[in-house]
Amino acid sequence: MLRLKMASTEEDDQLLQAVLSYLKRKNLQQTEQALRKEADIQGDEDSLHVDKMKQVLTTYKSAQHQERALSQFGALCQFxxxxxxxxxxxxxxxxxxxxxxxxxxxxxxxxxxxxxxxxxxxxxxxxxxxxxxxxxxxxxxxxxxxxxxxxxxxxxxxxxxxxxxxxxxxxxxxxxxxxxxxxxxxxxxxxxxxxxxxxxxxxxxxxxxxxxxxxxGMKSVNQQKMHYGVLHPPALLSALLDPDEYDDSTGEADTDPKKKRKKDKMILATVKLKDKTESHAPLPGRIPYPPLTETDVAAKNAMIQELSGRYRITHGNQPTIAFYTLLNAKEVVNCADLSEDCTLLATGCQNSAVKVWSLNNNKIYKMKDAAELDSLNLADENIIDMIMDDKSGNQSLTLHGHVGPVYDVSLNYNKSLVLSCGFDCTARLWSLQTHTQLVSYRAHEHTVWCCAWSPLGHYFATGGADRLVILWSMQHIAPVRLFSGHLGHITSLCVHPNGNYVASGSSDRTIRIWDMAGGESVRQLTGHKGTITSLVFSPHGHLLVSGDEKGQILVWDLSNGSHTATLSNHTGTVTCLAMSREGGTLVSGGMDCTVNTWDMSFVVDNAESELANEDTLINMSKTKESPVLHLATSRKNLVVGVGKYSP
Amino acid sequence: MVEHAENDNELSSESIKAIAESVGVKDLNAECTSYLATQALLQARTLLRDALKYKLMTRSLDLTTDHMERANKRPVPIYASTSQKPRRYCMATSRGREIYGALDEEIDLDTILSEPPPKIPQDVQVKVHWLTIEGSTPTIPDNPPMEDDKLVIDAPLVSIDNVETVNSVAPHEISREQQLYFKELTTKCISTDKVVRDEAVHSLSTDPGLAAVLPRLTVFIIEGIRVGLGDCKMYYIQYMLEMLDNLLQNKAIRLEKFLHDIIPSVISCMVCTQICGRPLEQDHWLVRGFAARILAGLVKSHNLGTNQIQSRVIKMLHHALEKQNSSLVSTFGVLAGLCDLGSLTISTIVLPEIRNIYRRVELKCATSQDPIDRHAKERIRELLVRKCAHVVQEHLPELLSVDDYEQKFGDIGREMFYKVMRPGSHIPMMK
Missing domain, CATH: 1.25.40.500 (TFIID subunit TAF5, NTD2 domain)
Known part of the structure; x- marks a missing residue:
């Protein structure tokens, strides 16, 4: 009160008026009288309007607060x-x-x-x-x-x-x-x-x-149980083992002690790997998947056969990279995906088309008409070949249906389906057999930025500008799961090799891993300094690698969600990541037109320590003005890249 | 309103007012202007930030208008099709029944068909190459150039005609920088701007770093002379000779290896029947004389016991001189060449022949109708008098009178005598 009395400035007068009006309004007459008396104010003709009074009072309060807050902040900085x-x-x-x-x-x-x-x-x-x-x-x-x-x-x-x-x-x-x-x-x-x-x-x-x-991310989130292991079939497991060290042990000789030791070593390694992958694997059937068909089993066996004798990329064995350049593609092609065996290339275009190319001599055939299919003898041995129309063969195939640019495409594990998503808020499923669209999935409210198949098929995830990750199954046209929690656009997705978890990267600089069974976020990984633009799981499932728009690549241990290593050599956005078949090598491509090859086994062995690029970076190759859109490793560990020439 | 006045990024109130006036709003008050400015700024920022997301997700290196457009239009999920205009129907009666048909807009096919079809954009193509083979990058056009060449611009060097010839003839590769230098140099040496040309040509006499481009430079000059002779472009020949002259003065380079190319070219400039479009008006004699001087300079500085350039050149010129049917212009050139090779050459080659030569020149001139021959005769006489008189005095001191001269050299002897006896010159008769 003393302070008020001494106040002579106009501001304080106004404040006093406001207080008086407030008291009057609240009918606190005694106080009002007391204040009037003390402040030496007569008459109430100049009582303030309600709005004005409120404004004056709040400003006073916040101004006082703010000044105090500023001084306290200064003190905190010093402290x-x-x-x-x-x-x-x-x-x-x-x-x-x-x-x-x-x-x-x-x-x-x-x-x-x-x-x-x-x-x-x-x-x-x-x-x-x-x-x-x-x-x-x-x-x-x-x-x-x-x-x-x-x-x-x-x-x-x-x-x-x-x-x-x-x-x-x-x-x-x-x-x-x-x-x-x-x-x-x-x-x-x-x-x-x-x-x-x-x-x-x-x-x-x-x-x-x-x-x-x-x-x-909160520790409590990352302490949840996550089944990050993968149940590899035994044949695949042994095929994934290091071919260099254990290769020749299959020969005749148990008699030769050297070879015997080698064989023992190999068995030990198999057990170790099995332990590593299987002990944390989810129970089969935790997420229901349809059983594999006969053709799928045959294809998988062929794949495992092909894995043996593959190239091993190390500092001594430098990688070989085949690069597919998309010409006339600047401002046309937005995204690309390669099939698992690197024989099909799918691209999504700005002009709303999805284009699929065959990269080997096998043409893309269309299925025969229904009437012709009816006339076929189902018992025929070559029924699979006969349902295709021989005359329709073509090196490339264009699929029209989207009503806006396509921002991501994904080929499924057996090259029969393509998934695409884009500006028109839909994800669309296309058949590479009938060359038509099968389903248009609508649930997103905004641009769909990314989509990803489960490596086992059947399920896929989409994510977009509406901050939602949606899990779909091919059985339903409605979402199976909605994963919400991200604060920014979903810019990158990847499904765990065991088909139980989805990882999503966002422009809020976090990565979340979602459990497809329960629908909750089981890991929240923070550390990136920009939008996450690419994600990949290691083949054994215990690591996640992520790349951001600033060019940094972070490696995460999924057992506890901790950060394992940072790899930085890119000067532009990391657009794509891929791991070799046994998980020993990581390849990354970026907008800076480079493909970098990293030694993952070294990174994992030396986790938590400072890593120098000389040790981790195996190779850096520069493309000719072509930002890298997609990378994959073939079954023989040949690195295959796709880029668009943007002079 | 909020005070933003000192914010640099603010849209100026003038521009807001100008926009307001364009839609017919006069005297917009300050509060409105400031509000509009803030809002416009805010929208622009938001739009740009969103456009960056589209740029990122289309994996594009540049921000384009398309990204802006996408960011500006929030996509609306399509659940059913709609029409901008209400559907219109028309009634038709057929066999007593009333049928309503959709009233479709009629489109004139002719106008569509007559319009030129729009340009079809080039289709996307896939091309595969090896980016890296076991760690090493193959040097193919699909891969970027090696690290060393990074600093040099990748522009192809094809803007001047001769480069291709150079590349096919030249015995060794030269670096990009040198190619650039060569291109710059040759372009300037034939520039029409005299100042630029003089500067460039002069640099040839001083630049010590020419050795690497010398093979190409000589080819350039030789080809230039050839083209100049073929098209009768004297100024071109002159430029080339100037370049040669300056090259000759350059102490840092050695022309030995290119003499076999240069000397024939220079001699061609001397003896060619026609080196300019209008031989009566243009002073091609000067150019021939210049070429002769260069030849003399070349021979003098490069004559060695092993290559015997001097004797070979003299032999060649002598042979040309003895040709009976050569034109007078060529004869002039040959004589100019011989006369520049020194007094010894003159005394041994020219003086003994001078009588025959001059007689033949006069004869030819008398029988010819061509005015150029008369010019040539005058020039030859002047040349012989100028160059030979002193040599005579030096090498044949026994000739003392006009008669002696006339007897020895024929008609031209008199003039030579008077030239020698010109006032101020040394007079042997006084002895």
């Missing part, structure tokens, strides 16, 4: 700087979200000038966030905040920070001792601090948690 080095890294994690929250508070409190001053003062302290800060700075009004794909979530979701108990206590005592209630409030409202026992995080771990969009 973090002066804190013990051990805790400094973890404590500094709090600064960025608080910085954003205070800035947004100022903007929402209609104080853009103050907000700008605050921004200019503290922006230099937010290292590694330069791109995000540009977006933040462009927010100058409430509408802008709602339109921002990144910062709109800061008001509605909690930013997750993981820190050790000691660091957290340190922070708390600083805030409480100085009674920085405003910051505590902000932390309570908008931050979630996931406290764990143990030592503070290492710098490498801190670097990962530094540039995510909404903080880190």
């Amino acid at each position: 973090v700087e002066k804190s013990l080095e051990m805790y400094r890294g973890e404590l500094s994690l709090v600064i960025y979200p608080l910085f954003v929250q205070i800035y947004l508070e100022l903007i929402l409190g209609n104080q853009p000038k103050l907000a700008r001053e605050f921004y200019e003062k503290y922006k230099s302290q937010q290292e590694g966030r330069e791109d995000d800060l540009i977006e933040l700075f462009s927010i100058t009004s409430k509408e802008a905040l709602q339109l921002s794909s990144m910062f709109s979530h800061y008001r509605s979701n909690k930013y997750v920070i993981r820190m050790c108990k000691d660091s957290f206590n340190c922070l708390l005592s600083h805030l409480q001792d100085n009674s920085h209630v405003l910051l505590l409030n902000l932390i309570n409202l908008h931050l979630y601090v996931d406290v764990f026992d143990g030592l503070p995080k290492q710098p490498s771990q801190l670097a990962l948690s530094n540039s995510t969009m909404m903080g880190e």
